[in-house]
Amino acid sequence: xxxxxxxxxxxxxxxxxxxxxxxxxxxxxxxxxxxxxxxxxxxxxxxxxxxxxxxxxxxxxxxxxxxxxxxxxxxxxxxxxxxxxxxxxxxxxxxxxxxxxxxxxxxxxxxxxxxxxxxxxxxxxxxxxxxxxxxxxxxxxxxxxxxxxxxxxxxxxxxxxxxxxxxxxxxxxxxxxxxxxxxxxxxxxxxxxxxxxxxxxxxxxxxxxxxxxxxxxxxxxxxxxxxxxxxxxxxxxxxxxxxxxxxxxxxxxxxxxxxxxxxxxxxxxxxxxxxxxxxxxxxxxxxxxxxxxxxxxxxxxxx
Amino acid sequence: xxxxxxxxxxxxxxxxxxxxxxxxxxxxxxxxxxxxxxxxxxxxxxxxxxxxxxxxxxxxxxxxxxxxxxxxxxxxxxxxxxxxxxxxxxxxxxxxxxxxxxxxxxxxxxxxxxxxxxxxxxxxxxxxxxxxxxxxxxxxxxxxxxxxxxxxxxxxxxxxxxxxxxxxxxxxxxxxxxxxxxxxxxxxxxxxxxxxxxxxxxxxxxxxxxxxxxxxxxxxxxxxxxxxxxxxxxxxxxxxxxxxxxxxxxxxxxxxxxxxxxxxxxxxxxxxxxxxxxxxxxxxxxxxxxxxxxxxxxxxxxxxxxxxxxxxxxxxxxxxxxxxxxxxxxxxxxxxxxxxxxxxxxxxxxxxxxxxxxxxxxxxxxxxxxxxxxxxxxxxxxxxxxxxxxxxxxxxxxxxxxxxxxxxxxxxxxxxxxxx
Numbered sequence: 001x002x003x004x005x006x007x008x009x010x011x012x013x014x015x016x017x018x019x020x021x022x023x024x025x026x027x028x029x030x031x032x033x034x035x036x037x038x039x040x041x042x043x044x045x046x047x048x049x050x051x052x053x054x055x056x057x058x059x060x061x062x063x064x065x066x067x068x069x070x071x072x073x074x075x076x077x078x079x080x081x082x083x084x085x086x087x088x089x090x091x092x093x094x095x096x097x098x099x100x101x102x103x104x105x106x107x108x109x110x111x112x113x114x115x116x117x118x119x120x121x122x123x124x125x126x127x128x129x130x131x132x133x134x135x136x137x138x139x140x141x142x143x144x145x146x147x148x149x150x151x152x153x154x155x156x157x158x159x160x161x162x163x164x165x166x167x168x169x170x171x172x173x174x175x176x177x178x179x180x181x182x183x184x185x186x187x188x189x190x191x192x193x194x195x196x197x198x199x200x201x202x203x204x205x206x207x208x209x210x211x212x213x214x215x216x217x218x219x220x221x222x223x224x225x226x227x228x229x230x231x232x233x234x235x236x237x238x239x240x241x242x243x244x245x246x247x248x249x250x251x252x253x254x255x256x257x258x259x260x261x262x263x264x265x266x267x268x269x270x271x272x273x274x275x276x277x278x279x280x281x282x283x284x285x286x287x288x289x290x291x292x293x294x295x296x297x298x299x300x301x302x303x
Numbered sequence: 304x305x306x307x308x309x310x311x312x313x314x315x316x317x318x319x320x321x322x323x324x325x326x327x328x329x330x331x332x333x334x335x336x337x338x339x340x341x342x343x344x345x346x347x348x349x350x351x352x353x354x355x356x357x358x359x360x361x362x363x364x365x366x367x368x369x370x371x372x373x374x375x376x377x378x379x380x381x382x383x384x385x386x387x388x389x390x391x392x393x394x395x396x397x398x399x400x401x402x403x404x405x406x407x408x409x410x411x412x413x414x415x416x417x418x419x420x421x422x423x424x425x426x427x428x429x430x431x432x433x434x435x436x437x438x439x440x441x442x443x444x445x446x447x448x449x450x451x452x453x454x455x456x457x458x459x460x461x462x463x464x465x466x467x468x469x470x471x472x473x474x475x476x477x478x479x480x481x482x483x484x485x486x487x488x489x490x491x492x493x494x495x496x497x498x499x500x501x502x503x504x505x506x507x508x509x510x511x512x513x514x515x516x517x518x519x520x521x522x523x524x525x526x527x528x529x530x531x532x533x534x535x536x537x538x539x540x541x542x543x544x545x546x547x548x549x550x551x552x553x554x555x556x557x558x559x560x561x562x563x564x565x566x567x568x569x570x571x572x573x574x575x576x577x578x579x580x581x582x583x584x585x586x587x588x589x590x591x592x593x594x595x596x597x598x599x600x601x602x603x604x605x606x607x608x609x610x611x612x613x614x615x616x617x618x619x620x621x622x623x624x625x626x627x628x629x630x631x632x633x634x635x636x637x638x639x640x641x642x643x644x645x646x647x648x649x650x651x652x653x654x655x656x657x658x659x660x661x662x663x664x665x666x667x668x669x670x671x672x673x674x675x676x677x678x679x680x681x682x683x684x685x686x687x688x689x690x691x692x693x694x695x696x697x698x699x700x701x702x703x704x705x706x707x708x709x710x711x712x713x714x715x716x717x718x719x720x721x722x723x
Contacts, residue, residue, distance in 0.1 A: 048384045049406035049683060070694070135547035136485070136559055155546040158701070246493050247549065248698050263377045265687045266384075266402075 035279065042272035049266050061273035070249065071257060071274065075281075078253040080164065081171075081239075082232040088172040089228045090221070093179030098213075100180065101187045111184075118177040126241020129170040133157055133242070160250045163243050167251050170238050175231060179224045186220025187213070222293030226286060233282050254278050332622035333360040336391035339368050341445070341609065343643040350638065354629050361622050371552075372396050373494055383408040388616040391623040394609045395441050397432035398495065402683040404435035409612040413439040415624045416631070424633075428676045429648040433610040440612060442631050443648030447607030448672045449503055452560065452568045452578065455590035457482055465592035469504075469533060472595050476543035476566055486543030488565040490553040491534070491700065493693040497549075498679055500569065501692060503605045504530035506677040508597040512688070512717070513680045520721065522714040523707075529597070531699050531706045539702045549700060561585060571607055575665050576644035591668035594675075606676035608648060684720050691716040 042061055046054040065071050100111055117125070132139040135155035144150040156162045190213065198208045214221075236255045239245065245252035245260070252260075258278065262271035340347050344365065351363045369375045376399055382390060383406065395403060403409045418439070421430060425443050433441035453465055461479060466472035476486030490496040505511065510526030513519065537544040548556070553570060560568035561577055563584045568574065578589045594602040611630060613623045629635060636649050640658055646669055647653060659666040680688060695713035698704035 048380065049402055049408070051406075134555070135550070136488075136545065136555075136564070137562075155550070157550045158546050243550070244493060246693070246697075248701060248703065249694065260690060263380060264690060265684070266380060 038272045038275055041268055042276050044269040046269035047266050048268050061270050065273055065277060073249065074252050074254045074257040077251065078233065081168065081253055082229055084168045085171045085232045086225065086228045088168065089175050089179045090225060092172060092176045093183050093224065096176060096180040097183035097187055100184050114177045114180060117174050122174065122237035123241050125170065125174055126238045129166065130157065130242045133166045157243055158247050160247065163247055163251050167239050167242050170242060171232065171235060174238065175228060179228055182224045183217065183220055186217045190216045226289050229289065230282060230286060332358045332625035334619045334622055335362045335364065336619050336622045336626060337364045337366060337389060338392040338626065339366045339390055340394045341368050343645065346639055346642040350630065350635055354626060358625065363626060386616050388614065388618050390614055391617040391619055392626050393612055393614060394444060395612045397606065397608045397610060398679050398685055400433055400441045400610065401435050401681050402685065403612065404440040405683040408615055409440050410615045410620060411438050411440055412442055412613065412627065415628065416442065424651045425648050426650045426673050428606050428678065429608055432606060432608065432678055441610030442627055443608060443610045444630065445609045445645045446648040446673060447572050447646065448604040448676050449499065449569055449571060450591050450604065450668055450672055451594050452570060452574060452589050452591055454566050454585065454588055456588040457566060465590060466595050468598065469595045472567060473537065473541045473543050477541060479566055483564055483566055485545050485559065485565040487537060487567040488545065488556045488559045489548055489569040490551050490556045491548040492550050492552055493697060494689060496553060497697060498689045498692055499605050501530065501696065502677065502679055503603065504533055506603045507600060509600050517681060520714050520718045522717055523710040528706045528710055531696060531710065535700045535702060538700065549697065572646045572669065573644055591664055593671065602675055604672040604676045606678045682721055687720040688717050691720065
């Protein structure tokens with residue numbers, strides 16, 4: 001933006017800041033202050049039900065974190081979870097977007113119905129998927145065993161890695177619609193003439209996809225990737241509703257562990273340090289992806 | 304502000320905020336209170352009508368309670384942590400008393416009740432579970448314990464008597480394999496249920512988690528190891544319990560038994576009402592025999608139950624305490640016994656013939672099992688010990704870790720939890 005030289009420009013800039021002020025205030029109170037308070041709490045040993053025994057320990061909680069085997073495992077579990085879910089959501093979302101981009105009767109209804117998994121309350125989705133994967137009377141076994149795909153009833157939520165697969169399936173089911181819609185919007189902004197020209201040149205479907213669709217979709221894919229990744233990072237309700245982090249902590253992501261420490265053990269000092277680590281790690285991942293995708297979030301494409 | 308205005312304001316503030324303590328005698332209850340009890344909303348709504356009729360000028364808002372005890376505890380903890388005064392009377396799990404009382408989140412109630420009558424009328428174990436450091440913080444309300452339910456019809460048909468010990472239970476389940484899909488179905492899911500069920504076997508074998516004074520961890524003992532091994536073997540060696548037990552909620556397990564799919568179910572009081580419901584496929588086919596024993600040991604059960612407590616941040620403690628007293632009154636307990644599916648801690652009323660005559664199997668089982676209950680460890684840090692059990696002991700029952708090492712690890716963790 002050019003340096004505001006005229007007084008007219010200066011007053012516009014000032015007006016801009018004034019109009020921004022309510023939103024900034026809101027974000028500060030709702031977002032920044034709690035984060036600061038959490039950082040502050042993470043420098044204490046503080047149990048919620050023993051407030052008188054709280055004591056300042058500086059960065060000690062963070063040193064303990066790096067020695068905490070369970071925390072380190074939860075990072076690995078989180079990586080497994082977000083990789084599987086993000087990959088699944090992107091692939092399935094792109095497939096759905098490509099299909100939705102075609103002309104067919106009832107397309108409008110199908111597009112609306114597509115959103116249903118995304119808008120359903122997460123805890124209901126979690127409980128329903130827990131029923132589906134229930135080892136004794138679940139739908140999964142009831143379908144797969146008679147079809148011969150499974151030999152006998154599987155106790156899905158009690159086995160590794162079945163439980164992780166189950167929660168990933170539930171997550172993918174929930175979030176594919178959102179990705180699908182984002183990608184569909186991206187698809188629709190591709191100039192149809194490009195496909196016409198390619199067809200005339202004799203390009204196959206796959207060649208058209210690789211040469212036109214994918215490159216044009218790159219910014220949309222990047223945005224979808226970031227949203228899905230961050231969503232998976234902070235995902236809590238699905239795992240909580242299905243496995244509570246079990247069996248044997250195999251689905252215990254960093255969020256689940258933070259929840260146990262904070263609301264289970266009431267160790268608000270140590271729990272805050274876990275939360276701060278989550279924020280730091282998500283920020284790092286976000287920055288890497290945003291920079292790596294070369295997406296200009298300020299509007300206006302640049303490659 | 305002028306000095307005497309300031310003084311007046313400070314006086315009023317001091318009077319309303321005040322130090323936690325007993326309600327002043329002779330102060331009639333008035334004003335509004337909020338209560339969170341349990342799922343028996345209709346019965347309590349009726350009682351609230353009677354309460355507000357008895358004390359005109361009062362009103363009670365009854366809030367629905369979360370479905371599970373874990374979520375309920377977190378709701379309370381969040382509320383207490385924020386010093387929230389919006390809830391006055393709450394039903395607290397017996398295992399949470401020490402946590403809430405030690406933090407002074409709930410009010411000491413011993414002064415509000417006639418303790419002599421309480422001691423005479425209530426099950427001793429229930430009173431103890433509402434006590435912290437010698438003072439009563441939670442008036443026992445509902446009672447609960449683990450019981451063995453079994454398919455009397457199927458065992459009778461095979462000419463078998465109910466098992467006297469766990470070995471017999473295993474043999475019966477193996478013998479009748481195929482008659483129904485599952486042998487012993489129970490909720491061994493991570494959290495309070497695994498802890499409760501493990502305590503059942505451990506205490507049944509004479510083992511214990513903490514010493515009597517609560518200061519020493521005695522978890523790594525041969526008795527506890529045998530108990531853990533029994534649970535593991537039931538699934539993996541004898542095949543009489545499904546692996547699913549490790550993720551079934553209490554109600555999931557109850558449903559499996561209720562559908563006639565299992566021979567045995569270890570569950571809480573409430574299951575009986577469901578098994579005997581008019582539309583239950585197993586109505587009149589269920590028995591409640593004594594809990595099986597370990598060789599040479601006495602039978603035990605595990606204590607549950609909920610008590611009435613008053614939020615220490617409440618702005619209307621008088622009315623809250625009056626409501627607690629009202630709900631504990633024998634007449635109200637009789638009403639609740641008749642109109643709900645719960646059992647109550649007033650053993651005098653529970654053994655009245657008017658009640659026992661209507662439900663002989665159930666009431667006999669209750670009286671027998673309530674007398675032999677053991678409590679889960681009484682410590683404000685129980686949640687962390689429960690977590691240590693999930694982390695170290697559950698893998699044993701998953702057949703992924705050896706029992707001895709797991710118990711040692713769990714003991715060390717428990718030691719660090721209570722001594723930190």
